[in-house]
Amino acid sequence: MAAAAPPPPPSAAPEPSMAPPETTPIGHPVFTRIRLAIPSDVPFIHKLIHQMAVFERLTHLFSATESSLSSNLFLSPPFHSFTIFLLELSSSPIPPLLSPSPSFTPIEKTFNFDIPLNDPESDAFSIYYGNQQVIIGGFVLFFPNYSTFLGKPGFYVEDLFVRECYRRKGFGKMLLSAVAKQAVKMGYGRVEWVVLDWNVNAITFYEQMGATVLPEWRICRLTGDALQAYQNANV
């Protein structure tokens, strides 16, 4: 995949005569896989979360470290607590996992794009399976929540993030539907997440996929000094 390698310097551009004739477009296949994240993925996860904080202009709230992520993730079997799906991309079919999780069969899908995906950060997000370079393109972090009215669990999606150069290609939908599929498989009743009320594009996208945006509920958060103080409200 073109996206998996740094863009060639101008001097390496192919001669015009080497380009395929316009009447026979070849296309650029992108092989993708959604798999469970594992502890060795933490450096990628940390970088992805930081990019998300930059995108949301919330870096002042970002204090996660690789160490804090490592100590809090992967403590429970997948889907029973905090769970991460990673999106992998490659220009070639992605080799099977050497140690697949019994809890989840990776989801694979092949895309074909008219132009190559140009990934300026491919080196920073590369994994090698043998000689084959595979790129981490995004992630979704989710965990069980519980509806007392339904009397059963659902999944709450805390983060869904696709790196900038891979957006508007259907990868976000692929990650979110993987969560929906897992929810149905487990007999769960809901998948929920939050959206900013001014993000009209996102709201339209979610409504088109069949989600309901609840207009009346507001999130309350107790944190920092107020949390410290309130713990002693009983004393």
Next chain:
Amino acid sequence: MAAAAPPPPPSAAPEPSMAPPETTPIGHPVFTRIRLAIPSDVPFIHKLIHQMAVFERLTHLFSATESSLSSNLFLSPPFHSFTIFLLELSSSPIPPLLSPSPSFTPIEKTFNFDIPLNDPESDAFSIYYGNQQVIIGGFVLFFPNYSTFLGKPGFYVEDLFVRECYRRKGFGKMLLSAVAKQAVKMGYGRVEWVVLDWNVNAITFYEQMGATVLPEWRICRLTGDALQAYQNANV
């Protein structure tokens, strides 16, 4: 506690001469305890959730059964997944638990009220420790969530409910602060929940306790047929 027994019929009312003199008010002590719920509490939990649905005029969304609750709760150690604290009330000191959880030391507090609490449903919410009647007055259900920006978990409070006859006495605050205390104990960064935007009294209450109400976030929910359909978005 008067609340623990059905109100006496008028014929059983004490003679006026038996009442204490008005100059020496005695008060009505209420001994309370917050403890972890256990599987045998499910019938109480089911009734409490149903009362909550009635209060919120959402019984059309209520489909939980004792069976569904039993099959989905108590599957993980306390605090690692869905966790319930119950509020117990009694007119006498509550006996210690025979099998206390190593994960949580019950929180006890004694209140003193000017008038007895009248509980018309005390029979339906009674537990007996030996001969001593103890009343289930409310519950809070919560579970871990995760902040990727903080790189650590928090608690999400799904439900906080105090039965009608025990409201506006500080019991809700007692339940919520027990969750805050547990969050701090575990090094968690946040406690979060949701509130309806028209519930001004609740919002004022939460803001006074130091919580922030986030104005811009909206909950998105994918459920029912739309969830079933979306799981196949990758195909």
